[in-house]
Amino acid sequence: MGPVDGVPLTVKDMVPTRGWPTYRGSNLVDDTGPWDVDAPFVARLRESGQVIFGKNTTPEFGWKGVTDSLRHGVTRNPWDPGRTSGGSSGGAAAATALGMGTWSVGTDGGGSVRIPGAFSGVVALKPTYGQVPIYPASPYGTLSHIGPMARSVTDCALLLDVIARPDPRDWSAMPTHPGSYLDGLDSGVSGTRIAFSPDLGIGRNDAEVEAAVRAAVDVLREQGAQVDEIDLRIADPVGAFHTLWFTGAAKVIDAYGPGARERIDPGLRSAIEEFGDRATAADYLDAVAVRADLGRVMGELHTTYAALLTPTMPIAAFPAGQPAPDGWPSPLWTSWTPYTYPFNMTQQPALTVPCGFTRDGLPIGLQVVAARHDDAAALRVGRAFEQATTWHTQHPPRTR
Numbered sequence: 001m002g003p004v005d006g007v008p009l010t011v012k013d014m015v016p017t018r019g020w021p022t023y024r025g026s027n028l029v030d031d032t033g034p035w036d037v038d039a040p041f042v043a044r045l046r047e048s049g050q051v052i053f054g055k056n057t058t059p060e061f062g063w064k065g066v067t068d069s070l071r072h073g074v075t076r077n078p079w080d081p082g083r084t085s086g087g088s089s090g091g092a093a094a095a096t097a098l099g100m101g102t103w104s105v106g107t108d109g110g111g112s113v114r115i116p117g118a119f120s121g122v123v124a125l126k127p128t129y130g131q132v133p134i135y136p137a138s139p140y141g142t143l144s145h146i147g148p149m150a151r152s153v154t155d156c157a158l159l160l161d162v163i164a165r166p167d168p169r170d171w172s173a174m175p176t177h178p179g180s181y182l183d184g185l186d187s188g189v190s191g192t193r194i195a196f197s198p199d200l201g202i203g204r205n206d207a208e209v210e211a212a213v214r215a216a217v218d219v220l221r222e223q224g225a226q227v228d229e230i231d232l233r234i235a236d237p238v239g240a241f242h243t244l245w246f247t248g249a250a251k252v253i254d255a256y257g258p259g260a261r262e263r264i265d266p267g268l269r270s271a272i273e274e275f276g277d278r279a280t281a282a283d284y285l286d287a288v289a290v291r292a293d294l295g296r297v298m299g300e301l302h303t304t305y306a307a308l309l310t311p312t313m314p315i316a317a318f319p320a321g322q323p324a325p326d327g328w329p330s331p332l333w334t335s336w337t338p339y340t341y342p343f344n345m346t347q348q349p350a351l352t353v354p355c356g357f358t359r360d361g362l363p364i365g366l367q368v369v370a371a372r373h374d375d376a377a378a379l380r381v382g383r384a385f386e387q388a389t390t391w392h393t394q395h396p397p398r399t400r
Contacts (some may be wrong), residue, residue, distance in 0.1 A: 005049035009101040015039040015057040025058040025069035028256045040133040040167035054092030060265045065333035078396035083317035086116030093120035103150035109140045111340025113147040117352040117363025118312035124149040129347035133170035140248040143344045143380030153383040157181035189384040190224030195305040201233030203338035205314040212356030212364040213311045240287035242275040252277035295346045302371035312352040349375040353382045354391040
């Protein structure tokens with residue numbers, strides 16, 4: 001028997017799972033299949049002896065940061081069913097928070113494990129791109145990552161050990177990480193240089209989020225880390241992200257033939273028409289150039305700092321069934337997720353860990369970003385914070 005034999009878990013319904021339908025949250029997908037392929041990480045889960053007992057909801061083709069769809073309705077937050085669970089791995093986050101299995105596996109193309117992780121009070125990691133093999137290739141290209149979601153950093157590291165194994169079907173996959181992500185996980189952060197940016201120069205935080213995240217930064221200082229608050233003012237890559245994201249979305253929908261757009265989430269259709277249809281090949285290459293420059297900025301940052309701390313989200317979970325908070329200037333999900341999608345552009349590992357609650361009892365997340373290929377650093381910093389606090393041990397009222 002291996003270290004995870006018999007562990008029950010769920011997987012996001014964006015990935016092929018042999019014997020079960022993969023609806024991707026869409027009415028465009030029918031029931032006929034064939035359902036005869038396991039995605040790479042699903043195959044690794046089966047080989048390790050884990051028990052997959054269900055699939056989790058996602059917005060249509062994982063396109064946005066809340067989990068509701070025409071096919072499956074609204075997925076709600078375990079801490080307050082009147083609030084959203086986040087997305088697009090909102091079903092996975094809700095299941096993990098509620099104890100419906102030990103952990104789950106989600107996908108993250110712009111924040112999709114970290115947004116619901118922060119909103120639902122669980123740990124979630126977007127690994128370095130290619131660390132977990134992907135097949136079939138995502139229509140969102142190299143923005144899309146596969147990541148573990150659990151109730152502790154240790155469990156995330158253990159699950160990553162399982163799913164970050166090679167698969168010949170992914171031509172862009174990285175070599176297998178030597179050893180285990182558990183190695184050195186508990187070694188602490190004494191003497192580690194860490195940067196803290198409260199807003200990346202592009203966001204604005206709710207006061208309760210700001211206070212909780214600053215308190216979390218102080219905890220890491222107390223653990224011996226040298227944490228410098230820096231004036232990191234990146235150029236917001238949201239325009240480039242929209243070009244890359246929604247040209248991919250257009251390709252997905254158009255593959256279902258004439259009339260498909262009339263049958264999808266109206267918000268997705270509108271965004272495709274605004275950002276996907278209008279993009280030219282030159283626009284796409286310009287977006288790739290923006291991405292490369294942001295990667296350079298972050299690469300240079302990590303020559304000095306082992307990790308970067310930010311809020312995971314600038315706000316707590318807002319009412320369920322709507323695309324954005326009340327009174328928000330834009331309904332588009334990228335308008336309220338400024339700290340997640342930039343690190344899909346750069347392909348860096350990014351971890352969210354619970355770091356507090358609002359007065360209304362809604363979870364708040366701290367994001368730990370590390371250099372590409374240094375997933376172990378993000379996990380180690382997150383674990384050091386977790387060892388000094390009890391936020392990750394709190395459970396929604398209905399599970400107590």
